[in-house]
Amino acid sequence: DHVIICGYGTKGRSAVSALLENGLDRSRIVVVERSAAALRQATSAGLVAIEGSATRSSVLNEAHVRTAKAVIIATDSDDASVLVALTVRQLTAGQVRIIAAAREAENAPLLKQSGAHHVIVSSATAGRLLGLSTSAPPLIDVVEDLLTPGQGMALAMRSAERDEVGRSPRELDSLVIALVRRGKVVTLADRAGAVIETGDMLVHVRDDRPQSATTA
Amino acid sequence: DHVIICGYGTKGRSAVSALLENGLDRSRIVVVERSAAALRQATSAGLVAIEGSATRSSVLNEAHVRTAKAVIIATDSDDASVLVALTVRQLTAGQVRIIAAAREAENAPLLKQSGAHHVIVSSATAGRLLGLSTSAPPLIDVVEDLLTPGQGMALAMRSAERDEVGRSPRELDSLVIALVRRGKVVTLADRAGAVIETGDMLVHVRDDRPQSATTA
Ligand SMILES: [Ca+2]
Ligand SMILES: [Ca+2]
Numbered sequence: 001d002h003v004i005i006c007g008y009g010t011k012g013r014s015a016v017s018a019l020l021e022n023g024l025d026r027s028r029i030v031v032v033e034r035s036a037a038a039l040r041q042a043t044s045a046g047l048v049a050i051e052g053s054a055t056r057s058s059v060l061n062e063a064h065v066r067t068a069k070a071v072i073i074a075t076d077s078d079d080a081s082v083l084v085a086l087t088v089r090q091l092t093a094g095q096v097r098i099i100a101a102a103r104e105a106e107n108a109p110l111l112k113q114s115g116a117h118h119v120i121v122s123s124a125t126a127g128r129l130l131g132l133s134t135s136a137p138p139l140i141d142v143v144e145d146l147l148t149p150g151q152g153m154a155l156a157m158r159s160a161e162r163d164e165v166g167r168s169p170r171e172l173d174s175l176v177i178a179l180v181r182r183g184k185v186v187t188l189a190d191r192a193g194a195v196i197e198t199g200d201m202l203v204h205v206r207d208d209r210p211q212s213a214t215t216a
Numbered sequence: 217d218h219v220i221i222c223g224y225g226t227k228g229r230s231a232v233s234a235l236l237e238n239g240l241d242r243s244r245i246v247v248v249e250r251s252a253a254a255l256r257q258a259t260s261a262g263l264v265a266i267e268g269s270a271t272r273s274s275v276l277n278e279a280h281v282r283t284a285k286a287v288i289i290a291t292d293s294d295d296a297s298v299l300v301a302l303t304v305r306q307l308t309a310g311q312v313r314i315i316a317a318a319r320e321a322e323n324a325p326l327l328k329q330s331g332a333h334h335v336i337v338s339s340a341t342a343g344r345l346l347g348l349s350t351s352a353p354p355l356i357d358v359v360e361d362l363l364t365p366g367q368g369m370a371l372a373m374r375s376a377e378r379d380e381v382g383r384s385p386r387e388l389d390s391l392v393i394a395l396v397r398r399g400k401v402v403t404l405a406d407r408a409g410a411v412i413e414t415g416d417m418l419v420h421v422r423d424d425r426p427q428s429a430t431t432a
Contacts, residue, residue, distance in 0.1 A: 011343035018347025122342030127227035131234020190423040207406040
């Protein structure tokens, strides 16, 4: 039940930070990378590091790809990402979740056809943040805080407790912004009357400062 | 009081979407772009489009850079972005807000030294989203919804109303997740006792569906 990160550049390292922040243990993160320097960084960060190209079956097998929880494709080129997705899908018969980054939006459909379950288009995301950042007050700071682990606030998800069923999400101590009900996101922005049902997941904004600061 | 977008690729187009969604009028968006095909797209989207390189003073002057509210640098290469930032800063004496995208984190300091007030590192943002997307429930869907205009929900900011001063942000109809007080973000995740002060800005989650759907 480990997560494999293909590529340990800026994207791969940012993905690792987010995984750690969300509670994944370091020992469950396996980095596949060709550069010796990046491999040393991964090892000294306490991660399992495997040398080689993630486009090769032997390397992915060494990373135990068949038993992985997910494979994150964070290589530098969209061409390489497509090859990695195809190889992972072939080795795992589509049973392991594949998430890939694409530099350009035009490559997202190709990555999905090649086996990626979810594609993040880095230029599109960056563009949205650029658009947000022109507004005079620091709305962009809030968005970046939500995306950056270890400071300010964070988005998190948890199951509804039994004693929360039947209550309004707005009256809980948790700062709930949305429900996930049967796999779908239910926004609360216009739903003052929403009531929590059994099986709901609560998406909430939580304190994201290091534990020592929070408990002090 | 217009916004200049340098580059109308995926990043530039996503920035424009975010600006329009945040209420900026099309006539106040000026696109600077070298590609004829991209220029035609900008024009048919109702934007003002200027042909040429944003590294050239004459082109930036044609875009009335000195009276712009902000310049968004959304070119394809970090090298070009640095040149644009330097030119804009020189023409505007640092008086116009410059926001730039960097492909790689290592180029962010250089962009700031060259005049960018805020830098979005696309690979870092994509990496964070990759890390979020491995969790079984769709937390990533919520984050992408918050960043994508025109559907689901959106983050927005507004001034505190006079009759909201002294009240808890949690008891308002608006779904407030943070305050901006004297330019600093105050998270509400751990602040059940926070009280709204005069001059606060409220960061809230609002309904983001097209008007017709909302009012129906
Ligand atoms: Ca944070
Ligand atoms: Ca949205």
